[in-house]
Amino acid sequence: MSDVILYSGNAFSVADGKGRFVLPLEMRRQVKLASGGENRLCLSVHMDNGxxxxxxxxxxLFLFEEVNELEREARAANRPFNGDLERENRLGTIEDVNFDEGGRFFLHPDIKEEAGITDVVFFYGVGRYFQIWKPEALVESPDRPALIRNKVRRWLEQRAAEGGK
Incomplete structure (x- = not known):
């Protein structure tokens, strides 16, 4: 069995009265395992997906080591590579936050703004990390699987029919 943590599954979370979101149970378990038993979640913005x-x-740590490997490969091939800039791009935007035993956490305001997130998020496990989407943005993203886009669209329609609760 590999030590690599892989995230899968999906879930919605509506912000509570304090503006906290709830990390889905299985993702919470995986994050805690990946963080050495601590309730420590790393958050960032996907550079391509919004x-x-x-x-x-x-x-x-994997992201850091990946940049080191790219730097070694570039040096061996005698081609230019700006490792510092690559580390800035991959690691400089990460915000570490705590979550409580119920999975509640605050999404950093800068990250919320960049992703257009307000009061609801859709968690989407995609391997080594999970994505956190503004549901409307995911529905409008043609590159996402139709099954997922349709699931989110139906949830949004049901929420609107119930008065947005």
Whole structure:
């Protein structure tokens, strides 16, 4: 069995009265495992998809080591590579936050703004990390699987029919 933590599954979370979201149970377990038993969640923004991302501390270390490997490969091939800039892009935007035993956490305001998130999020496990979407943005993203887009669209329609609760 590999030590790699893989996230899968999906869930919605509506912010509570304090503005906290709830990390889905299985993702919470995986994050805690990936963070050495601590309730420590790493959050960032996906550079290409327009959503936030979440993962445990082990993936943060993976990102650092990946840049070191790219730097070694570039040096061996005698081609230019700006390792410092790449570390800034991959690690400089990560916000580490705590979550309580119920999975409640605050999404950093900068990350919320970049991803357009307000009062509801859709968690979407995609391997080494999970994505955190503004549901409407995911529905409008043609690159996402139709099954997921349709699930989110139906949830939004049901929420609107119930008065947005």
């Amino acid at each position: 959503c936030a991302t979440g993962f445990g501390l082990s993936h943060k």
